[in-house]
Amino acid sequence: MRLLVLFSLLIGFGCTEPTADPAPRATPLPPAKPAVTQISYLALGDSYTIGEGVPATDWWGLQLARLGQTDGIQTPDIIARTGWTTAELQEAIKSANNQNTYELVSLMIGVNNQYRGQPVATYRTELRELLQTAIRFAGGRPGRVFMLSIPDWGRSPYARNYDQERITMEINQFNAAAQQECRQLGVAYVNITDLTRAAADDATQFAPDGLHYSGKHMQQWAQQALPVARQLLQ
Template structure:
């Protein structure tokens, strides 16, 4: 897979410095019947895991196994990005491709940095419009994954998990409401992330991000939604 580096500042997610690229392009994407774009932050770029373990890459493989000719996704994502930073990077990327399937997963860094709910709502709504534009203007080809609960990770030891969970739930409620308004599908993977508590195999070596094993569960949850969106 060809990797295109965009020269943007390296940002911090929690305390984790990222060395991952900001955009990954599948050079053979146009050869597939369906093109897939995945937008997000560390959870989409797959911080601390192999590229093959990224949830959207696993999802593309599952779709192919079910007979849908979906290429591995183009990805615009980086560890540490908030909604505003993702939107800025999309603009800088110069990506003008059109896609049959677009995913969006963003907001954990808004929550972690203490940004307001009102700001998140405004910026998330703008990102939904951007995602729909990438999907040929068709909201029914866009889906959103909820924010995982990092308060259940080993990294969060010593923090208040109840406070983190409540804030994550609030941000997710905003995202779900905006998806409903826009006609975009919403996939709630937050409960799955909470079930990872105490299982080291569900987390990457950094103790903060998730392993391919956990992200496979996200892909499985998203699979029926993605299949329905690609039906003629």
């Protein structure tokens, strides 16, 4: 009887299946980073847009693109030339026949209107047309356009023999008109004029001609414009 019980126990242990190991757990992969949207950018303007007298890499629009690289802002297409007034820029845009649409458009124009003694009223009318052109380049979206104010060249080394107070007064008048036109059309306005006035006694802020601005200074313009551009792109 004892042998039978022992045999039964042996049979019972022999038939017991070993416990299977739990299935290995797969390590979850980190979520893929979303691709950065490529933001096409067009810069319109005059000598301050193309950074007269400094390397192209120092131009404020290119500095803006570098600062906004993580936002997808691309190196800008540029329509600008030293000496252009509002009317001359508009004519150049028509001649260029650029049919592209951009995600971001900037405008900086007016100093040559003031320098040549043109009336503020003329500037206002021509600027309104330019702003409407910029909006068309932005696909009809005024919320993708921003304008930089006119630098106060009256505080530059170049202007030492000019009537600096008169220049400053007129620049204020032109900028006031520009700000009003931007507001009416829903275009963002970026004041960099105060930065140019603060640079008056620092030679490192100017290009060799003493009239235009160094890359060091234009970096401040780009930094001033960057949060505005980011807001527009949201």
